[in-house]
Amino acid sequence: MANKIPRVPVREQDPAIRATNFEEVCYGYNREEAMLEASRCLNCKNPRCVAACPVNIRIPDFISRLAEGDEAAAAAVIAEDSSLPSVCGRVCPQETQCEGSCILGIKGEPVAIGKLERYVGDWKIANSDNTPVEIERNGHKVAVIGSGPSGLACASDLAKMGYEVKIFEALHEVGGVLTYGIPEFRLPKKAIVAKEVEAVKRLGVEIETDVIAGRTVTIDSLLDEEGYDAVFVGSGAGLPRFMGIEGENLNGVFSANEFLTRANLMRAYREDYDTPIFVGRKAVVVGGGNVAMDAVRTAKRLGAEATIVYRRSEAELPARVEEVHHAKEEGIEFRMLTNPTQILGNEQGRVRAISCVEMTLGEPDESGRRSPVVKEGSDFEIECDVVIMALGTSPNPLIAATTEGLETNRRGCIVANECGATSREGVFAGGDAVTGAATVILAMGAGRKAAAAIDEYIKSKR
Numbered sequence: 001m002a003n004k005i006p007r008v009p010v011r012e013q014d015p016a017i018r019a020t021n022f023e024e025v026c027y028g029y030n031r032e033e034a035m036l037e038a039s040r041c042l043n044c045k046n047p048r049c050v051a052a053c054p055v056n057i058r059i060p061d062f063i064s065r066l067a068e069g070d071e072a073a074a075a076a077v078i079a080e081d082s083s084l085p086s087v088c089g090r091v092c093p094q095e096t097q098c099e100g101s102c103i104l105g106i107k108g109e110p111v112a113i114g115k116l117e118r119y120v121g122d123w124k125i126a127n128s129d130n131t132p133v134e135i136e137r138n139g140h141k142v143a144v145i146g147s148g149p150s151g152l153a154c155a156s157d158l159a160k161m162g163y164e165v166k167i168f169e170a171l172h173e174v175g176g177v178l179t180y181g182i183p184e185f186r187l188p189k190k191a192i193v194a195k196e197v198e199a200v201k202r203l204g205v206e207i208e209t210d211v212i213a214g215r216t217v218t219i220d221s222l223l224d225e226e227g228y229d230a231v232f233v234g235s236g237a238g239l240p241r242f243m244g245i246e247g248e249n250l251n252g253v254f255s256a257n258e259f260l261t262r263a264n265l266m267r268a269y270r271e272d273y274d275t276p277i278f279v280g281r282k283a284v285v286v287g288g289g290n291v292a293m294d295a296v297r298t299a300k301r302l303g304a305e306a307t308i309v310y311r312r313s314e315a316e317l318p319a320r321v322e323e324v325h326h327a328k329e330e331g332i333e334f335r336m337l338t339n340p341t342q343i344l345g346n347e348q349g350r351v352r353a354i355s356c357v358e359m360t361l362g363e364p365d366e367s368g369r370r371s372p373v374v375k376e377g378s379d380f381e382i383e384c385d386v387v388i389m390a391l392g393t394s395p396n397p398l399i400a401a402t403t404e405g406l407e408t409n410r411r412g413c414i415v416a417n418e419c420g421a422t423s424r425e426g427v428f429a430g431g432d433a434v435t436g437a438a439t440v441i442l443a444m445g446a447g448r449k450a451a452a453a454i455d456e457y458i459k460s461k462r
Helices: 031-038 048-052 059-067 071-079 085-091 113-127 149-160 189-201 219-224 256-264 290-301 321-329 440-461
Strands: 141-145 164-168 206-208 230-233 253-255 282-286 305-309 333-335 338-345 351-364 370-374 380-383 386-389 427-429
Touching (some): 031 113, 071 085, 085 113, 149 230, 253 256, 256 386, 290 305, 427 440
Parallel strands (some): 141 164, 141 230, 253 386, 282 305, 282 386
Antiparallel strands (some): 351 380
16 A cells, blocks of 8 residues: 555755755655655545645646656646745745645655655756747736745746746845745755746746836836836845844844845855855854744854744744754754843943843733743843844835835735735735745745736736
């Protein structure tokens, strides 16, 4: 029986070695391993995994083709719904989505859907002939703001429908959070991100970098002067949040966004780049999400003793289980039920320690998690040279401030309906710009929904 086959383990770098380099942690499956793991799939008639996938990849279909050794057919199935399979196979939270809904996971281990998607995506990259795709254009133009996962997904779907699509990216490199936010050891930039972006460009999508929406161009000018029929805003959420505690203006305090951007986009981890970043002897990262794990593991690789400080227990950590597991293997210290109250500096205005209090868990809050409560008289200090705040992000207000009639909510997120339509006619939005910081695959799902809605909108105006 297929479900009697144990889940095929994935080879990884030794923790002691990988904690000193930025090479990818997980090696992924080879062909034999991928086909064996694919053979575990029961090919359910009513696959719960598909419904749990934000972009609704026909998972049993691509896996069955992979089990037969037909990577090309498997890649074709995935390509119908996803433009970034190698990315998603690496960074999606499969354990709470497709794999979390796998029937085999009820009494055993689910099919390693993410690792199989990664294998197929990587196979496609290695075997692509880089030939542009010939698509008949329909004479209509759509502008996309941001080249992150939502923008790339929206642009690729629209291009396949025949639209002339141009992406405007604020930074000098393409990929959004895939490029500046996720570390090299989780998502290689040149080998994976750049290749997936090239595949989108082969559909005819044009990408212009160093264009700041709201300054270089505005949504109003794109619609009213540049002849675009619609605009999709997928600008992400790059505005960092802080705690508002004393000492956050000291030298040595970073937002995780700035820290990871310096490390990833500016190649601070490479000795042949003149863009170093200071981590000191000891670095403390405040937060418990995936960004916090990325920041603390990056600090460790840059030479610091790295510690996570989180105000709830480990059971409430929002980060992926795999990322927490990898961090622990690499020697990251976790200080649970700990909350910072002040950052302490020396006479030179640099960080010397972070003052904290111990917490206990009280009643559940609105999110369903138990609220942390301060334990009286539990003040203590953690010596450190750097404090990195990984407390989430919100959208940059520039786009909304320079666009007439574009509604935002109290968190600064663009208000959009399920299909991405905003309060401004012809303007659609999705991903972190609407939801606040979330996952790559949710942003892609929003981009795809918006593409379908844009198509309907433009057709209705003809």
